[in-house]
Amino acid sequence: MPNDKITSLDVAKRAGVSQSAVSRVFTKGASASQKTIDKVRKAAKELGYRPNVLARSLITGRSRIVGLVVAYLDNYFYPVALQKLSNALKEEGYHVMVFMASDTTKDIERVVDEMLDYQVDAIVAASVPLSSDLAGRCRDEGIPLVFFNRSQAGENLTSVTADNYAGGKEIARFLAAHHPERIGYIAGFEGASTQRDREAGFLDGLNAAGREVSSRTVGNFNTQETRAAALAMFSTPRHPDAVFVANDHMAFTVMDVLRSELHLTVPGDVILVGYDDVPPAVWAGYSLTTVRQRTGRMVEETVKVLMNAIATGEAPVANIKIAGPLIVRGSAPAPKGWAG
Amino acid sequence: MPNDKITSLDVAKRAGVSQSAVSRVFTKGASASQKTIDKVRKAAKELGYRPNVLARSLITGRSRIVGLVVAYLDNYFYPVALQKLSNALKEEGYHVMVFMASDTTKDIERVVDEMLDYQVDAIVAASVPLSSDLAGRCRDEGIPLVFFNRSQAGENLTSVTADNYAGGKEIARFLAAHHPERIGYIAGFEGASTQRDREAGFLDGLNAAGREVSSRTVGNFNTQETRAAALAMFSTPRHPDAVFVANDHMAFTVMDVLRSELHLTVPGDVILVGYDDVPPAVWAGYSLTTVRQRTGRMVEETVKVLMNAIATGEAPVANIKIAGPLIVRGSAPAPKGWAG
DNA sequence: AAGAATAATGCAATCGAATGCAGAATAACG
DNA sequence: CGTTATTCTGCATTCGATTGCATTATTCTT
Incomplete structure (x- = not known):
């Protein structure tokens, strides 16, 4: 007072x-x-x-706010990314405003409106499918937009993702080197570019090794469906003895189902590989072999692209892919002669 | 254009x-x-x-921005809370701006400054120790401040936490009912009210049951120290056969150490209870008995307090505690005759 | 249908800072 | 030391809304 x-x-x-x-x-x-x-x-x-930053924004036309749209925060990957993004932007004098979007188009539209209302200087869409007209709206308003961990094919948009194709391929090479009897793949949400690219790389990799997938089910990136997918794949006697699960969280669920419900051992009966390298992957209870997403690098690139776009006023169209290494852990040990 | x-x-x-x-x-x-x-x-x-929300804010004096300060996002509890908070505030027409603070006083001070620069209407401090002069600054500026998941004793501030004391006590009652030989406690960061309250409740509960802690080590809420704490506690033959670990993330680490490094079984050799009920607690790999933090309710109360404070202009001093149930899972099954 | 009460509207000031412009102060230079 | 080139400074305007006040249009009463 x-x-x-x-x-x-x-x-x-x-x-x-x-x-x-x-x-x-x-x-x-x-x-x-x-x-x-x-x-x-x-x-x-x-x-x-x-x-007063707000007053300043009014006249300069820059709010120094970056809008982050996320659908889920319950995949460990996103909080980690958010944390890094927030820190990286702080360095540049920007701040992150969080906008949660459920997957409905209607809701996403509303979220974009809200972001524009706040005059955000840039938008990061993490795994959220912005329709092309929404993306167009942003372009019209001159607001740079980066898709984080999702790419949108065809349309000239900017995205920063892991090199999911390469990762999938590497996993194929790795699993093939084990010479398993049968190879399975448990897919994520088919609409997601991460899912598609990982699978494409995996299939091509298997192909290159003269192998193919003997069983494929869909887990849709959620626990319930993943459990069902795992049960469906492994309830038969001639189940795969090697499986690639499209992301770590699903892989944990699959491992739980194998061990607790089907009494199969990992890696004894089944070797299993995930994707993301979220923190729990290293926990001894799972010790998951997986491909690392280099979140730090991804965030770095995102910030670089955004800052550049803000400065020049023109959004560069680019699909930046960050390759990440295969991290070999207990769920799928290195095969004989594996060099990495 | x-x-x-x-x-x-x-x-x-x-x-x-x-x-x-x-x-x-x-x-x-x-x-x-x-x-x-x-x-x-x-x-x-x-x-x-x-x-234009910013222009409006300038004249109304309300930005409809709530500043959230967090130190870590790598404890699962926080992303979940953030998600809920963001959604709840959206209902009220507010939005969350995220401010990461490392634990240094200097940094926290800077963060508070930044929040004030953005004219936030309210501040939620999640597990961040704001010194009393910083809290005073906020009060002077008329900005309501709520401590989320931490209370600050003595000073008349507002906080929303779980009823950690009651939870600790309940765990004591539960563990005592197993009539274990020896009971251990692995503490979190001693400066945290969550740690203190949980331990106080636990000790009082044991006392009421005529028991006491035979071994106590400190994990400080981080993986490394927790591993050391677990090793120290369980490397001796006369180790506890029942242990309460101050939060879930530490409990996972302890379980990993017990099983993978010391080859002890849980719950066979040791029964183990955590606190928080973060998502991985339900994963079959851990199946952790724990006390649930009712994040939804906590967020609800937080929003209610803030909205009220913003409306009336006067911050009510209150220490809101939300009780949460003990969730019994595999790491510590219900003892004979346990009614809940 | 006239008068009173209420609702709707426009005018102009305001929020707190940034900035173009023109004049004042300082620096640079020969 | 006089000029010219720079750097500073203040005035006034602007950003995009909200809001008190005075005025006009509506609605309500009886």
């Missing part, structure tokens, strides 16, 4: 200069004499003044 | 009304005739107009 809103004018009065002078001191790139700077800084400190 | 910034003035022109009229149509609580509303809505739709 004592001090209600210190404005640049208050500081100006106390420092004996004009309001513009105060503004200039706090606007980098503006010119002010050392004497003025000192006076203003001193007065500002005494009053506890800090520029 | 075609349409650069549609303002209320553009809409006004097209609808043949004054700019104030447009504003009134989009400001709820303002009066406008049906005719005007229709004209404006139509023009707005045609032009794709939406009010």
Whole structure:
């Protein structure tokens, strides 16, 4: 109640200069004499003044807010990414506003509206399918948009993803080297580019090794369906003895089903590989062999693209792919002669 | 490039009304005739107009932004909470801006400054120790502040937490009912109220049952130290056969150490209870008995308190505790005659 | 149908800072 | 030391809305 809103004018009065002078001191790139700077800084400190970002945004037309749209936060991958993104943007003087979107088109549309209302300077869409007209809206408004962990084929949009195709291929090479009897694949949500690319790489890789998938079911990136998919695949005597599950979270579920419900051992009866390398993959209870998503690099690239787009005003169309290594752990040990 | 910034003035022109009229149509609580509303809505739709939230904030003095400070996002508990908080606030027309803070005082101070710069209407501090002068700053600025999942003793601040004391006590009752030989406790970071309250409840509960802790080590809420703490506690032959670990993530680590490194079985050799009920607790690989934090309720209460504080302008001092049930799973099955 | 009460509207000021412009102060230079 | 080139500074305007006030249009009463 004592001090209600210190404005640049208050500081100006106390420092004996004009309001513009105060503004200039706090606007980098503006010119002010050392004497003025000192006076203003001193007065500002005494009053506890800090520029009102919102007011500044109004006139500069930049809010320094980046909108992040996410559908789920319950896949470990996203919180990790969010954390890194937030930190990286902080370095650039930007901040993240979180927008949750359920998967319905209607909802996503509303979310985009809300982001525009807040005048976000850029949008990061993490695994959220923005329709092309929504993406167009953003382009029209001049707001750079990056798809994180999803690419949208055909349309010239910017995306940053893991090199899912290469990863899938590497997993194929790895599993084939074990010379298993039968190879299975448990797919994620078919609409997701991650799913498609991983599978495509996997199939091509198997092909190159003269192998193919003997069994395929769909887990849709959720626990319930994954459990069903695992049961369907492994309830028969001639089940696969090697399986690639499209992401880590599904892989955990599959492993649980194998061990607890079907009394199969991993890696004894079945060797199993996931994708993402989320934190629990390293936990001894799972010790999952998987391909790492290099979240740090992905975030770095995302920030770089965004900052560049904001600076130049023109969004570069690019599909950036970050390759990640295969991390060999207990669920699928290295085959004889495996060099990595 | 075609349409650069549609303002209320553009809409006004097209609808043949004054700019104030447009504003009134989009400001709820303002009066406008049906005719005007229709004209404006139509023009707005045609032009794709939406009010600029930042401009509005400037004059109303409310940004409709809630600042969330978090230190870690790598404990599953926080992403879940964030997701719920974001959704709950969306209902109220607010949005969450995320601020990551490392544990250093300096950094937290900077973060608070940044939040104030953005004119946030309220602050939620999740497990971050805001010093009392920082809290005072917020109070002075009239910004309601809620501690989420941490309480700060003595100082009259608002907090929303689980009823950690009661939870700890219940765990004691539960473990005592197993009549174990020796009972252990692995503590979290001693500066955290969650840690202190859980332990206090646990000790009092044991006491009431005529038991006490035979071994205590500290895991500090992080993996490395927890592993060391577990090794220290269980490397001796007369190790505890029942243990309460201060949170789930540490409990997973402990379980991993017991099983993979010390070749002890859970629950055969040791029964083990955690706290939080984060998603992996239900995974078959762990199947952890734990006390649930009712995140949904906690978030609800947080939002309620904040909205009320924003509306009335006066922050109510309250320490809201949400009790949560003990969830019995495989790591510590129900003892004979356990009713819950 | 006239007068009172209420609702709707436009005008103009305002929120807090950034910035173009023109004039003042300082620096640079010969 | 006089000029010219720079750097500073203040004035006034602007960003895109909201809102108090005065005025006009409606609705309600009787």
